Amino acid sequence: EDKVVQSPLSLVVHEGDTVTLNCSYEVTNFRSLLWYKQEKKAPTFLFMLTSSGIEKKSGRLSSILDKKELFSILNITATQTGDSAVYLCAVCDAGNNRKLIWGLGTSLAVNP
Amino acid sequence: DVKVTQSSRYLVKRTGEKVFLECVQDMDHENMFWYRQDPGLGLRLIYFSYDVKMKEKGDIPEGYSVSREKKERFSLILESASTNQTSMYLCASSPSAGGGGTPDTQYFGPGTRLTVL
Numbered sequence: 463e464d465k466v467v468q469s470p471l472s473l474v475v476h477e478g479d480t481v482t483l484n485c486s487y488e489v490t491n492f493r494s495l496l497w498y499k500q501e502k503k504a505p506t507f508l509f510m511l512t513s514s515g516i517e518k519k520s521g522r523l524s525s526i527l528d529k530k531e532l533f534s535i536l537n538i539t540a541t542q543t544g545d546s547a548v549y550l551c552a553v554c555d556a557g558n559n560r561k562l563i564w565g566l567g568t569s570l571a572v573n574p
Numbered sequence: 575d576v577k578v579t580q581s582s583r584y585l586v587k588r589t590g591e592k593v594f595l596e597c598v599q600d601m602d603h604e605n606m607f608w609y610r611q612d613p614g615l616g617l618r619l620i621y622f623s624y625d626v627k628m629k630e631k632g633d634i635p636e637g638y639s640v641s642r643e644k645k646e647r648f649s650l651i652l653e654s655a656s657t658n659q660t661s662m663y664l665c666a667s668s669p670s671a672g673g674g675g676t677p678d679t680q681y682f683g684p685g686t687r688l689t690v691l
Contacts, residue, residue: 493678494678496678496679503684503685504578504664504682504683504684504685505617505664505682506682507679507680507681510678510679550616550617552617554678560677560678561619561622561632562619562678562680564616564617565616566614566615566616567616
């Protein structure tokens with residue numbers, strides 16, 4: 463069965479710390495991997511990754527995909543309290559109407 | 575920017591009531607989705623639609639139906655609400671391939687928190 467597993471489930475850090483969130487997957491027909499940020503509302507899109515080894519970057523956030531080892535990481539440097547959220551990883555299944563298979567998320571709390 | 579709106583942010587209904595959740599997107603997206611999100615279970619797909627009047631069952635369609643009469647609007651219907659349908663309901667949309675965007679990327683509405691008493 464296809465699945466996406468995120469770790470850790472939750473994380474508490476202090477402002478200024480750097481964090482690494484992990485997403486591993488087992489999806490038969492991989493098409494892409496997406497990261498979303500969810501505060502107390504709907505998920506908002508961060509990155510989409512399709513190729514191994516190519517880093518996507520937006521400000522203090524960056525992400526990379528390893529299609530050989532079947533995982534992705536999301537890095538956040540110099541964390542701020544506004545980074546507190548649940549970070550969701552999803553894999554697009556090319557063989558199933560491009561449905562997204564979702565992980566359960568990592569809950570990040572950044573303390574001042 | 576893509577805008578997906580949902581008719582209500584909070585809704586309280588009684589067991590057995592028929593419930594309508596409305597979703598509208600303004601980006602001319604072909605694809606629309608309904609999810610529910612519960613603690614410990616994550617996002618689960620209820621139904622999706624790739625075109626007007628077209629619908630496909632997701633992973634948990636039981637107890638739900640949908641309607642897509644116009645491209646921009648996708649409605650989720652709970653025929654007879656039950657307490658186990660208390661949840662956060664999220665609507666999303668995405669463009670088709672060649673539609674000027676990436677079909678994989680789904681854009682979400684603000685969600686409707688439904689409580690069934």
